[in-house]
Amino acid sequence: MLKLAVCVSGGGTNLQAIIDRIGDGTIQGARIVRVISNNPRAYALERAKQAGIEGVCVSPRQYETRDLFN
16 A cells, blocks of 8 residues: 655645546545645645545744755
């Protein structure tokens, strides 16, 4: 089983497509185990929650400089 982490920053339409394709069997042998965003307001995090997938936000504001974030 391939474990996937998906990076998102907005609405999550691509994330939803992956969730749907795994759900309908089009994508086999994989599951999404985590969704990561740099935007705490990204609707993709809500999509992940609704699908029972852990979502985390790693905001650049948590770091003193952009270089430390990168």
